[in-house]
Amino acid sequence: MTKAIAIAAGAGMILVYAGLMLLVVPSIQLSGAKPPAEAQTQHSAEEIRGRELYVSLGCVYCHSQQPRDPAQTPADRERGWGRPSVPEDYTYDGPHLLGTMRTGPDLFNIGARQPSVDWHLAHLYNPRAVVSWSTMPSYPFLFRETDIVLDEMQEVHLPEEFLPSEGHIVATDDAMALVKYMLSLDHTYPVEKLTAEEPEEEADEAETETSSLDATGEGSAS
Numbered sequence: 301m302t303k304a305i306a307i308a309a310g311a312g313m314i315l316v317y318a319g320l321m322l323l324v325v326p327s328i329q330l331s332g333a334k335p336p337a338e339a340q341t342q343h344s345a346e347e348i349r350g351r352e353l354y355v356s357l358g359c360v361y362c363h364s365q366q367p368r369d370p371a372q373t374p375a376d377r378e379r380g381w382g383r384p385s386v387p388e389d390y391t392y393d394g395p396h397l398l399g400t401m402r403t404g405p406d407l408f409n410i411g412a413r414q415p416s417v418d419w420h421l422a423h424l425y426n427p428r429a430v431v432s433w434s435t436m437p438s439y440p441f442l443f444r445e446t447d448i449v450l451d452e453m454q455e456v457h458l459p460e461e462f463l464p465s466e467g468h469i470v471a472t473d474d475a476m477a478l479v480k481y482m483l484s485l486d487h488t489y490p491v492e493k494l495t496a497e498e499p500e501e502e503a504d505e506a507e508t509e510t511s512s513l514d515a516t517g518e519g520s521a522s
């Protein structure tokens with residue numbers, strides 16, 4: 301019986317500790333967070349639809365949306381993925397799509413890095429049409445074939461070997477919504493303070509270029 305009480309008490313303590321560390325402490329830490337003025341407050345219905353597709357098509361399994369701090373690793377900045385993200389960036393993002401895997405590049409600033417609708421459409425139809433070595437899946441069901449391209453249709457411009465023998469490929473509303481969502485991913489606005497302080501052990505190297513922080517988002521748009 302005393303064993304059961306000890307187990308219950310232990311489990312209770314773990315629960316209280318987890319609640320404190322995962323709920324109470326973070327909400328205190330974030331209570332003063334103000335969204336940057338430039339952060340997008342309103343998402344269009346089309347962008348929201350695109351975001352739903354991003355989730356349902358599993359894009360989040362291969363793509364993150366969280367460039368890391370150069371104090372942690374300079375790699376993300378060197379790849380041109382932009383300044384480290386801060387909690388405020390996600391204010392209007394629910395649920396956030398931080399992602400945990402990076403089979404493909406981080407997409408936090410893809411709208412700034414690649415603003416071409418044509419490029420995104422061709423890439424979604426078949427990534428190999430624009431990046432020969434790509435391992436990303438094709439999403440041909442977001443497109444349809446047509447004999448005549450009407451004014452209101454968005455044709456996909458592809459290299460000849462990716463075109464059907466007859467007719468044209470045009471984007472469906474879903475493909476356009478997903479592209480609009482991609483283009484809305486642009487967090488290159490400056491933020492007041494960046495996340496972590498310099499880690500202690502790296503303080504000696506503080507003068508090196510890689511560990512210096514700036515809030516300009518420099519290098520993210522090309």
Ligand code: HEC
Nearest residue numbers: 354357358359362403404405410427431434435436437482
């Ligand atoms: C199996 C993993 C995988 C999945 C799932 C996946 N991607 Fe990718 N993605 C990649 C890889 C690898 C690349 C890099 C090669 C390339 O550009 O095609 C990439 C590249 C990209 C790029 C270009 C990034 C850049 O910096 O040039 C975009 C945009 C993109 N993916 C969007 C999407 C969207 C939208 C979805 C969901 C519909 C998706 N991806 C699903 C693996 C994936």
